[in-house]
Amino acid sequence: MQEHDMSWVRTEMVLAQPAPAGVTGLGAWVRKNLIASTGDTILTIVGIALVAMILPQIINWAFINAVWTGPDRTVCATVAQGGIQPDGWTGACWAFVNAKFGQFMLGRYPIEERWRPILVAILFVALLVPMLIPKVPRKGLNAVLLFFVLPIVAFVLLVGGMFGLPHVETSLWGGLLVTLSLSFVGIAVSLPLGIVLALGRRSKMPIIKTLCVVFIETVRGIPLITVLFFASVMLPLFLPEGVSFDKFLRALIGVSLFAAAYMAEVVRGGLQAIPKGQYEGADSLGLGYWQKMYFIVMPQALKLVIPGIVNTFIGMFKDTSLVIIISMFDLLGIVKQNFSDANWATAQTARSGLIFAAFVFWLFCFGMSRYSMYTERRLDTGHKR
Amino acid sequence: MASQDVLREEPSRGSFINDPKIRGIFFQVLVVVLLVAGVWWIAHNVIDNLTRLRIASGFGFLKGRAGFDISESAIAYSSDSTYGRAILVGLLNTLIVAIVGIITATIIGFVIGIGRLSQNWLIRKICTVYVEVFRNIPPLLVIFFWYSGVLAVLPAPRDSYNLPFGSFLNQRGFYFPRAVWGDGSWLIFVALLVGIAMAWFVARKARQRQMATGQQFPVFWTSAALIVGLPLLAYALSGFPLSFDYPKQSTFNLTGGFQVRPEFLSLYLALSCYTAAFIAEIVRAGIRGVSAGQTEAAAALGLRSGSILRLVVVPQAMRIVIPPLTSQYLNLTKNSSLAIAIGYPDLTATAGTVLNQTGQAVEGVVIMMVIYLAISLLTSLVMNWFNAKMALVER
Numbered sequence: 179m180q181e182h183d184m185s186w187v188r189t190e191m192v193l194a195q196p197a198p199a200g201v202t203g204l205g206a207w208v209r210k211n212l213i214a215s216t217g218d219t220i221l222t223i224v225g226i227a228l229v230a231m232i233l234p235q236i237i238n239w240a241f242i243n244a245v246w247t248g249p250d251r252t253v254c255a256t257v258a259q260g261g262i263q264p265d266g267w268t269g270a271c272w273a274f275v276n277a278k279f280g281q282f283m284l285g286r287y288p289i290e291e292r293w294r295p296i297l298v299a300i301l302f303v304a305l306l307v308p309m310l311i312p313k314v315p316r317k318g319l320n321a322v323l324l325f326f327v328l329p330i331v332a333f334v335l336l337v338g339g340m341f342g343l344p345h346v347e348t349s350l351w352g353g354l355l356v357t358l359s360l361s362f363v364g365i366a367v368s369l370p371l372g373i374v375l376a377l378g379r380r381s382k383m384p385i386i387k388t389l390c391v392v393f394i395e396t397v398r399g400i401p402l403i404t405v406l407f408f409a410s411v412m413l414p415l416f417l418p419e420g421v422s423f424d425k426f427l428r429a430l431i432g433v434s435l436f437a438a439a440y441m442a443e444v445v446r447g448g449l450q451a452i453p454k455g456q457y458e459g460a461d462s463l464g465l466g467y468w469q470k471m472y473f474i475v476m477p478q479a480l481k482l483v484i485p486g487i488v489n490t491f492i493g494m495f496k497d498t499s500l501v502i503i504i505s506m507f508d509l510l511g512i513v514k515q516n517f518s519d520a521n522w523a524t525a526q527t528a529r530s531g532l533i534f535a536a537f538v539f540w541l542f543c544f545g546m547s548r549y550s551m552y553t554e555r556r557l558d559t560g561h562k563r
Numbered sequence: 564m565a566s567q568d569v570l571r572e573e574p575s576r577g578s579f580i581n582d583p584k585i586r587g588i589f590f591q592v593l594v595v596v597l598l599v600a601g602v603w604w605i606a607h608n609v610i611d612n613l614t615r616l617r618i619a620s621g622f623g624f625l626k627g628r629a630g631f632d633i634s635e636s637a638i639a640y641s642s643d644s645t646y647g648r649a650i651l652v653g654l655l656n657t658l659i660v661a662i663v664g665i666i667t668a669t670i671i672g673f674v675i676g677i678g679r680l681s682q683n684w685l686i687r688k689i690c691t692v693y694v695e696v697f698r699n700i701p702p703l704l705v706i707f708f709w710y711s712g713v714l715a716v717l718p719a720p721r722d723s724y725n726l727p728f729g730s731f732l733n734q735r736g737f738y739f740p741r742a743v744w745g746d747g748s749w750l751i752f753v754a755l756l757v758g759i760a761m762a763w764f765v766a767r768k769a770r771q772r773q774m775a776t777g778q779q780f781p782v783f784w785t786s787a788a789l790i791v792g793l794p795l796l797a798y799a800l801s802g803f804p805l806s807f808d809y810p811k812q813s814t815f816n817l818t819g820g821f822q823v824r825p826e827f828l829s830l831y832l833a834l835s836c837y838t839a840a841f842i843a844e845i846v847r848a849g850i851r852g853v854s855a856g857q858t859e860a861a862a863a864l865g866l867r868s869g870s871i872l873r874l875v876v877v878p879q880a881m882r883i884v885i886p887p888l889t890s891q892y893l894n895l896t897k898n899s900s901l902a903i904a905i906g907y908p909d910l911t912a913t914a915g916t917v918l919n920q921t922g923q924a925v926e927g928v929v930i931m932m933v934i935y936l937a938i939s940l941l942t943s944l945v946m947n948w949f950n951a952k953m954a955l956v957e958r
Contacts, residue, residue, distance in 0.1 A: 211684035218683050225685040385591040389598070396932070399939040401897035403911055404931050411924040415612045416605045496701035503903060510704055517711060528711035536700045536708070543699035 240533075243269025247276055254524040261524070271526040275534045278516050282534070285352015285512055291344065294335045295355050301328060302362075310549065312556060325366055332359075348426035352507040354538065356426075360433055360498040360508065365491050367434040372441025372490075377471065379446055390442070397439035402497050406432045410504040429501045437494040444486035448479030481557050488550035492543045499539075510535050609925065618922045625650070631916055633908045635824060646917050653913030654934060660830055660909065661896040661938075667835040668895060669888075672842025679847050690843065697840035702898050705837050709829035710905045720816045729809045730820075737828055738810040741821040745804030754797035755790070762786035826907035830899065838895045842888065849884035850876060881953050889946035893939050900935075910934060 200206055213219045245253045245263075254271035255261025263269075275282070284295050305324040308314040336359075339345035351359075378390035397405065409432035413423055452475055460470035480487070502511035513531040516522065579585050613620055625647035632642050637655045640648060678690035697705070715734065718724065723733035730739035762785070769780035798805065810820025853876050861875040902909040911931060918927030 211682070214682055221681070221683050221686050225683070225689055228689065229685075383587045383591050385595060389594070396936065399893075399936040400932050401900040401911070401935060403900045403903065404928065404935060407911075407915065407918075407931070408928050411918065412928055415609050415924060418608050419611065419615065492699070499701040499703045500901070502703070510701065510707070514707060514711075525716045528715065529708075529713075532704060532708045532712050536704050539701055539704065540696070540699045544695065547699070 239268060240270050243267065245269060245271055245273045248273035249277075251522050251524050251527075254522075254526050254530075259524065269526065270533070271522075271524060271530040272534075274516075274522050274527050274530055277522070278531075281353060281516065282509060282512055283354045285355060285507055286350045287352070287355065288344075288346060288350065291338070291346060294338070294343070294346075298332045298335050301331065302358075329363070329366070348424050351426065353512045354509045356501070356506060356508040356511075357495070357498050360430060360501065361491075361495045363430055364433045364437050364494050364498070368437035368441045368490070368494065369487070371434065371438035373445050373476070375438060375442035376445035376449060379442065380449055394439045394442050397436055398443070402433070402436050402500050403503050405436050406500060406504050408432065425504070425506060429504060429506055433494065433498060433501075436497070437490060440490050440493070441487065444483050444490055445479065447486065448481075448483035449475065451482050452479050484550055484554050484557070488546055492546050495542060495546070496539065509538060613925075616922065620923075620925065622926055624917075624921045624923050624926070627921070629917070629920075631920070633913065634906070635827060635908055646921065649913050649917060650910070650930065653908055653910040656908055656913075657896070657899050657902075657910040658938075660827065660834070660899050660902065660907070664831055664834040664838065664895050664899065665892050667831070668838040668842055668891075671835060671839035673846055675839060676843035676846025677850070679843060680850055694840045694843050697837050698844070702833060702837045703901050703904060705833040706829055706901055706905060709832050710825065714825040714829055720812075723812065729807075731810055731812070734825070735816070735822070736825045737823040738820045739823075740807040740809045741819070743806045743808050745806065747801035748804040750797045750801045751794045751804075754793040758790040758793035761793075762789045765789070824907075826902070826905050829905060830902050830907050834895055834898055837898070838891055841891050841894075845884055845887045845891065846880075848887075849880035852883045853879045878953070882950075885946060885950045885953060889943060889950075892946070893942055896938055896942065897935065 212222045252261040409428040460474040499510040629649040723731040861871040900911040903912040
């Protein structure tokens with residue numbers, strides 16, 4: 179490089195100046211984000227008033243005034259209601275949740291057999307966590323273990339009746355156990371079934387296409403409760419005399435079919451987004467229909483609709499709470515059932531139990547949605563439209 | 564061209580097994596055969612089971628006496644009414660809660676959705692918390708929370724909360740004054756209809772004039788004056804026929820007024836809060852889907868921020884918003900079937916009771932499915948029409 183010796187040209191760079199006062203720091207942030215204009219200031223004041231009104235009450239109720247342990251309802255009731263708390267007291271009754279925790283998790287599963295669902299839960303976590311972390315190797319083996327071996331092991335452990343394990347009726351299952359097993363099976367069944375239905379809907383064979391359209395649109399047009407009614411009232415009528423289905427199985431079929439119809443529409447959205455050239459390219463390579471779908475179309479289509487798929491999963495996870503209508507007790511159902519326990523009936527019981535259930539549901543759903551956002555970012559190869 | 568035709572007519576398939584056409588026909592025939600066999604088997608079992616249980620099939624049972632009471636009914640109903648009428652009452656209750664819920668959810672949803680895009684950090688965060696909380700818990704839980712967590716622990720009627728306008732809130736629901744329309748009040752309704760018609764006419768003329776001459780006309784204020792002013796005038800002219808029946812507190816209960824029962828209230832609040840979270844996300848996505856260039860171009864044309872929103876951003880955002888909004892409305896309608904869990908007599912609940920009493924499982928479930936499908940189709944039709952109206956008109 180040629181050296182300049184012209185005296186009016188600087189030879190060294192000017193040092194970076196600090197940003198002018200008033201655009202950095204806390205004051206500037208407040209000016210920009212809270213009091214940018216008169217309207218903004220009013221909004222901020224209203225917002226602060228709202229938070230100041232609600233937040234202390236919530237903290238007071240949930241933590242400061244809350245009762246954490248106790249043998250029965252007296253710890254959560256005021257003197258007037260026959261308890262030990264001063265009159266006018268309101269606070270969360272976590273003692274209720276504490277006392278019923280085992281039931282909330284496993285329902286009426288026999289106490290001496292509870293190690294079985296706990297073992298299944300440990301196995302499930304041990305297989306799921308490496309599946310979710312992208313860096314852990316051997317995904318194929320892991321998937322086989324999670325989706326094929328684990329269900330069999332879980333079935334043997336949970337139902338029993340073989341290898342010397344006593345049989346446990348599914349009517350004794352309850353709580354989070356029911357919620358999670360319904361959703362796991364529902365997810366594992368509805369995704370493949372939804373893919374098949376979506377392919378059927380785009381198929382060139384008229385009869386198959388019509389059948390798929392009718393199934394999808396009918397199921398999407400009616401509420402899940404009607405489907406569950408159908409599964410619990412009509413299925414027994416459909417079968418020959420003497421043959422009967424387990425109630426749990428009926429709910430499983432209902433939930434899975436329901437979710438499959440929604441999944442089919444999500445997958446169809448992905449299939450429609452794949453350019454025609456991809457299909458034609460696969461054809462010109464001489465791939466058959468299933469090869470084309472498996473190697474070329476599906477990997478691209480499914481990647482596009484990950485948010486939709488996870489939304490359907492979340493929806494199904496929340497929908498499992500409806501099995502209470504056909505008198506099965508999932509997490510929400512068992513919490514609600516315990517309101518009528520005279521030993522714990524206070525004004526705070528219902529609220530505390532429901533907020534606990536809401537927190538558990540929220541954890542799972544929020545976790546799923548955050549993980550899907552992470553996966554979406556990870557798989558984003560820039561082809562997204 | 565000719566050579567191509569020749570190529571198409573003579574596919575070089577090794578065997579007819581590999582011919583996609585023949586395969587397609589084979590699979591379809593197989594599916595049809597399996598389906599017919601399955602349906603025949605099921606029908607056979609159903610007939611067997613029904614004869615064994617001595618249940619007559621057919622819809623004749625709808626004319627039978629219901630014999631059960633329904634706590635809330637928009638039309639005259641007693642336990643002497645027919646099963647058919649009971650189901651009709653349920654259907655009306657479903658429609659009422661769905662329509663009221665949809666209106667409220669849309670309002671809350673739009674406010675929260677716009678709030679999430681606010682410049683104001685605090686408002687943004689409050690709205691985010693709202694959305695993330697309600698999106699991630701089951702609607703049934705929200706219903707139970709309102710029902711057993713909030714409304715059931717309100718004070719007894721004796722110590723009701725006094726609210727403005729002579730309304731009360733207690734365990735048994737929300738009471739507010741009932742309007743009693745006296746003689747001559749039909750004039751008010753006629754005036755209202757005339758006002759709406761005239762406002763529509765004025766808006767149409769004003770638009771035509773603006774298109775032709777560019778002159779603007781204060782449509783909003785004129786319409787407001789017409790729609791509010793005419794009925795008020797009619798009210799005064801017909802001699803103030805409107806009076807109110809206020810709820811009065813007696814020893815154990817409130818008498819008079821209009822009572823909104825806690826079942827309806829909790830279902831309505833829960834569905835509105837829950838669906839509003841989803842609508843908020845849709846609205847946010849819709850507004851963000853309008854590119855920043857549109858806003859900047861509008862600003863460059865000299866529009867004020869209110870006008871930019873009203874004339875440029877919202878019309879384009881609506882195109883993105885309407886299709887998912889339709890499915891949220893349908894979801895709300897379908898979720899209203901959760902009413903059965905707290906005893907609000909909606910369609911599923913009444914049809915379920917009828918089904919249990921008569922044992923007509925097949926007919927009961929078919930009625931439910933057909934009605935829900937019809938509601939879904941109607942809603943989609945209306946929203947598709949609206950969508951087509953809002954859609955981009957290209958050259």
